[in-house]
Amino acid sequence: MEAGAVLLASVHLRHIIPLDFDSIDYAPQPDAPHVASSVESEDAQPCLPTIDLESPLAESSLVRACESWGMFIVTNHGIPTDVLEGVEGDALRFFSLPKEDKMKALRAPGGTIGYGVAPLAAVLDKAMWHEGFTMIGSPVEHAKQVWPRDYMRFCETMEEYQKRMKTLSEKILGLLLKNCGGLPSFHESGGPSTTLQLNSYPACQCPKEIFGLAPHTDTSFITIIQQSNVSGLQLFHERHGWISVSPKTGSLVVNVGDMLHIMSNARFLNALHRVTVSRTWHRLSFAYFYGPPADFEVSPIVKTHASGSHQAARFRPVTKREYIRMKNQDPDALSKIKITREG
Ligand SMILES: C=C1C[C@]23C[C@@]1(O)CC[C@H]2[C@@]12CCC[C@@](C)(C(=O)O1)[C@H]2[C@@H]3C(=O)O
Ligand SMILES: O=C(O)CCC(=O)C(=O)O
Numbered sequence: 158m159e160a161g162a163v164l165l166a167s168v169h170l171r172h173i174i175p176l177d178f179d180s181i182d183y184a185p186q187p188d189a190p191h192v193a194s195s196v197e198s199e200d201a202q203p204c205l206p207t208i209d210l211e212s213p214l215a216e217s218s219l220v221r222a223c224e225s226w227g228m229f230i231v232t233n234h235g236i237p238t239d240v241l242e243g244v245e246g247d248a249l250r251f252f253s254l255p256k257e258d259k260m261k262a263l264r265a266p267g268g269t270i271g272y273g274v275a276p277l278a279a280v281l282d283k284a285m286w287h288e289g290f291t292m293i294g295s296p297v298e299h300a301k302q303v304w305p306r307d308y309m310r311f312c313e314t315m316e317e318y319q320k321r322m323k324t325l326s327e328k329i330l331g332l333l334l335k336n337c338g339g340l341p342s343f344h345e346s347g348g349p350s351t352t353l354q355l356n357s358y359p360a361c362q363c364p365k366e367i368f369g370l371a372p373h374t375d376t377s378f379i380t381i382i383q384q385s386n387v388s389g390l391q392l393f394h395e396r397h398g399w400i401s402v403s404p405k406t407g408s409l410v411v412n413v414g415d416m417l418h419i420m421s422n423a424r425f426l427n428a429l430h431r432v433t434v435s436r437t438w439h440r441l442s443f444a445y446f447y448g449p450p451a452d453f454e455v456s457p458i459v460k461t462h463a464s465g466s467h468q469a470a471r472f473r474p475v476t477k478r479e480y481i482r483m484k485n486q487d488p489d490a491l492s493k494i495k496i497t498r499e500g
């Protein structure tokens with residue numbers, strides 16, 4: 158068998174094609190039942206920090222939020238309302254199409270872009286009440302399959318959104334890393350790796366029996382999430398348990414991914430989060446992932462103490478490519494690169 162055929166055979170289509178949302182035809186999810194009921198009522202919950210990016214205190218607030226939560230909300234982020242509304246409108250236009258039209262944009266086996274379930278479903282071998290459309294830059298090849306004559310509008314909306322999100326990601330990371338040399342220039346390594354993922358979670362008759370997205374951490378440095386006005390996103394916090402991150406019109410959610418956790422030598426928490434589904438409402442979200450180039454070696458930035466000695470590195474250097482390969486085999490890839498010291 159040729160290498161390509163082996164790859165094709167090893168990626169089963171059931172790990173790409175979303176569920177049939179008109180039925181409840183999925184295997185029992187033993188660890189998902191009553192997920193929603195394990196969350197405290199929203200009034201009793203602590204609030205995630207909200208950070209005004211135009212405030213003179215933005216830098217210190219961002220650092221504190223990453224140290225204590227790994228996730229925060231940003232306002233005054235500079236993304237115009239029409240850009241936010243544009244992506245929501247065009248995503249809804251795509252996800253509202255009949256399934257056979259969406260299937261024209263199906264992700265290729267082993268590929269990363271196009272329509273399909275989140276790759277996490279294959280890693281965990283778990284059904285999720287979710288469909289996604291992933292793009293890196295222009296989605297033109299897939300959009301053309303779906304709308305042969307009218308694909309440009311969708312592409313322009315998505316390209317503009319990604320341009321704005323890249324600038325915002327670099328602003329946030331620049332502030333976060335200001336004290337330790339700033340965001341590295343990825344120029345010579347081919348630029349940062351960036352991806353936009355449109356997420357759709359249709360209304361579900363049995364919302365307590367299945368996740369929209371099962372608990373996970375993102376691989377990125379940071380992920381910027383725009384939510385439609387339906388709740389569902391939850392963050393795990395060691396002291397508070399699962400807390401809801403409710404949508405607030407015009408604001409964006411930012412979370413720390415594994416790569417920034419590693420680069421900050423575990424100072425910044427990588428956010429463990431999940432998505433629950435609603436019996437009544439169709440929820441959409443748009444996640445922009447900003448990470449290092451695939452072959453750029455990410456190493457912990459360690460502090461030098463006043464005495465001249467260095468803080469110990471808690472992880473060995475790793476490229477995103479190698480890390481993803483490990484994470485695809487075991488979601489707890491961090492433990493594989495942890496440096497343990499005896500004595
Ligand atoms: C750039 C990416 C990050 C992501 C894998 C992907 O290639 C595109 C989808 C992303 C996503 C979204 C849902 C959760 C997640 C773990 C998954 O399965 O697909 C993330 C991936 C990630 O952060 O590793
Ligand atoms: O739908 C959401 O709010 C979060 C999506 C998410 O976690 C992801 O795309 O990685």
Ligand SMILES: [Fe+2]
Nearest residue numbers: 373374375430
């Ligand atoms: Fe995520």
